[in-house]
Amino acid sequence: MSMVGILLLAVVVVGALAIGIALQDWRPRHRWADRTGRACPDCGGLRMRTVVSGNRLNGMLECRACHRVWSPNAAGG
Structure with a gap:
C-alpha cells in the first residue's frame, strides 16, 4: 500500500470511532444500565x-x- 492509502485508512478508522462515540452518547441508556x-x-x-x-x-x-x-x-x- 502506498503512504496515501495508509493515511486514508487511518482517517476512516478515526472517523468511524468518533461517530461511534458520538452515537453512544446520543442514545439513551438501557434501563438495566441506569x-x-x-x-x-x-x-x-x-x-x-x-x-x-x-x-x-x-x-x-x-x-x-x-x-x-x-x-x-x-x-x-
Missing part, C-alpha cells in the same frame, strides 16, 4: 430492596449485603 445513585454507600453493592413499613424508613433502600438503609433521594447517601 444504576446511578442506586449503589450502596457503604459496600457499593447493587442488590437492594425498598423498605415497606409503617415507620420513617418506609420507601428507603436497604442493601441486601450489608443491610445499610439510606434514602434514594439524598445526595451522597
Whole structure:
C-alpha cells in the first residue's frame, strides 16, 4: 500500500470511532444500565430492596449485603 492509502485508512478508522462515540452518547441508556445513585454507600453493592413499613424508613433502600438503609433521594447517601 502506498503512504496515501495508509493515511486514508487511518482517517476512516478515526472517523468511524468518533461517530461511534458520538452515537453512544446520543442514545439513551438501557434501563438495566441506569444504576446511578442506586449503589450502596457503604459496600457499593447493587442488590437492594425498598423498605415497606409503617415507620420513617418506609420507601428507603436497604442493601441486601450489608443491610445499610439510606434514602434514594439524598445526595451522597
